[in-house]
Amino acid sequence: MATKFDAIVVGAGPSGNAAAYTLAKSGLKVLQIERGEYPGSKNVQGAILYSDALEKIIPDFREDAPLERHIIEQRLWVLDDESFIGSHYRSDSFNKPPYNRYTIIRAQFDKWFSQKVQQAGALLICETTVSDLLMDGDRVVGVQTDRLGGSVYADVVILADGVNSILARKAGFRPELRPGDVALAVKEIHFLPQEVVESRFNISGDAGVVIEMVGKITKGMMGTGFLYTNKESLTIGVGCMLSDFKKQKCSPNQLLEDMKAHPSIRPLMEGGEMKEYAAHLIPEGGYNAIPKIYGDGWMIVGDAGMFVNAAHREGSNLAMTSGRLAAETVIELAAAKKAFTTKNLALYRNKLDASFVMKDLKKYRNMPQIFHRNPQFFTTYPELLNKAAHTMLTVDGVDKKTKEKQVRNSFKQKRSLFGLMGDAYKMWRAFE
């Protein structure tokens, strides 16, 4: 293929599709290369779609996007081995359009997004793995694939090839991932009749519920669990820092099995038919783990750039936004007849810095280290909170003042007064 493109986008996930769509829509000649059988077939997510990031790319996406349920209720559960203590927030205002977020099934959603990309005029080639970047000195000039029988050239290459980004690593743009920079998540999808999902979670129509979980389910590792309602299925999963899996020699599959067997979770899953088991790394190293994201003839978007806000369980919206901003950078430079040099592509970094992507990542830059060094937030506190609830709610002839004292003492015993104060400070530092 001798044709030269204005831009090549590697990967057809949220960031790649956002970039390719924005570029193609502006009239640029775009080639997008995807290694899966179809866009989505290699992609794994919880999955929650936040409307705002997609709205800025495809304002009327709600008309035909495959959305499962809009979320009207968020539950946060803190679990110990036998119980959970938690909060539920449910609001009818979340049940009025335009909806703020949805559960989605990525294989279907990515396929839809990709159709929009192709309608906008980009050329998509699937079942093709990019093996190398083509360099002219330090400048990226194209890609080498395993399928097209050779090389394809472009003025700029956008790497949207996901958390493992072999291309960026091979080219020396970023170092190998460290186990402390990524979380490993495993998940399953269980199918149930629609009416069972709705009665079990007290919902109707297209409304849905999400449950986020912390506590003993992660066996002391830094991580969270989740359970999301789709139209006629539930996704359940758990993710922890890979460094913790490594340290504890913990089987991720067993972790998920134990979580599903929890007495508060099992009844919600009862009778479901498991149809897929998936695993994925999530770049949760935060701001300090972000590599160089642009250079001569290239930019990195999405998970490959480590754009995930672990504190708020956000990733795909950061991915789409970074993809869009990279594309807008290309469009602006092309219009000004400027070359895609390192100096000129700094505009991409500026745009990211000015957006919520970098602002949020910067805000939570201390969080990964703080939680990492303080596993008590994932073990001791969930246990103490559950025991406190149990003590206060058990009616057994002991007076309430004595019970309060028991609860206070249990906290002091486990963490000491200074420990408690220190933990409060650390919690504040993590979220400040």
Added chain:
Amino acid sequence: MSNAKIEEKLFQNRYRVDAGRPHIGIKNADICADECRTQQCTVCCPAGCYTLEGNGRVVLITDGCLECGTCRVICEDYRNINWEYPRGGYGILFKFG
């Protein structure tokens, strides 16, 4: 978790196996057997692709691989894994993702 139980789960997944062309390989099997004390790949791989044999050797079968990257990232002391994506169109094909 026994590998048999993981296999039951993986059976639900859709794969197109690139027969005879595994995308991941152990560079030097002697390092796994003789030098690596922890052999975490045999525990942390979510698809149970790495098994520890009775003689202390680690055997890798990539057919059930979920392409997550865990094995490559945790092998940080020895960097003893060659890890590539499968050829285009091969490997795990998520129905839901």
